[in-house]
Amino acid sequence: MEEIRIERHGGIAHIILNRPSVRNAVTLAMWREMAEIFSCFAGDRDVRGVVLRGAGKDFSVGADISEFEKIRDDRHQSAAYEVAVDACSGAIAALGKPVVAAISGYCLGGGCHLALACDFRFGDRTATIGIPSARLSIVYGVHSVQRLLALTGVSNAKRILYSADRFLAEQAMSMGLIDELHEDAGLAAEKFLQRLAANAPLSIAGAKYMLNGLSMGPGALDLAAAQGLIDAASDSEDFKEGRRAFAEKRSPQFRGE
Template identity: 85%
Template structure:
């Protein structure tokens, strides 16, 4: 079975993360495939909206950490991995059509990264949202931090990133991580997008482009300094310890180096 499955329902496309046996953990190849999928949807005039969701009970537990030893072992591999991740989220955000993440179950780390790139996030009562980067000695990517900040505000963004905690659907909604709660978020997203589909596509595309741009002012940051912090974390012993602890199902013992 393909890891990314696409269902077309009239003018709405459903992009489905299709690894339910591992809670839809996203592989390196999948980041690239999702990017290609959304780039292709950009040129499909019949598609007026997209629902992004996971197969089974979960949206996504995030990046597939089991493959990090081979695809994200040090700063150079980490840099290539982050390019793939950012290209993926960039393709979602740049799609000139509304995109709704339909969230059930776990939406963690890289899964949250995908949801943040969408225009809206609909969840149900089972949704559990969090970013466990601080438990793995990973510096979360700049684009995702910017999106997190725009949605939640600086205090909540710091709480989410510093604590690496998981938040219930109700807590996530109060923080701005989830926009609406529904019994069936996939169905609600589909119905919502059908209402939007009768409006002018060029109007929506123009509004999306401007709003995304206005909410992403990162001009005050030094990109080189940001990359240095990401590289130092990627090359650290703490990153290796985080992966070992995850695999061994124990609490990590970090030393800050």
């Protein structure tokens, strides 16, 4: 059984963590594979949005702790492991296309790490979110802490990290960990992304780059790169198409170029 499945529904790709027997615990190999998958999507114009979800009843209980004795036994192995984890979340955040985490059941630790890197988090009523690092004597990575802080504010971020508690769907939503609640989070995420797919890809990519950079704290945004995205959109065929469609009172047909 593949540990990560990819399904495509039109222009929307579904990345599915596929270890339901262990509640989709993420191995080191999976962190690395997901980084590659999301990086490859950057050049795939047929993909206009991505849903990240888990197989079965859970999103993910987080990193597969059963392999830690072999691959995360000391500071050196831990540092190498965090490089792989950050590369994965970085690839999700860097993808210039909207990504929605569809959360059912447990979304804990590394699973929360994945969800935080997405643009949006849709949950259902079974969603339970938490970061139990304080029960394992693990200090959560800097990039994930910054994303958590940007979403929840400092008081809630401290509550989440200090307590290692699990928060049910309604409370997680009130804290900023979930954006929307739906009966079927995966279906709602796909419909939402299909609506976004009608908009200009270059506009979304530029907005995502700037908002992610600004949210990560002073100095994180490369202003020259941001200006490059602005300039590229201004010179694009999509910009011309947008103006033509506006003048002709029709829906634009954007191609991301």
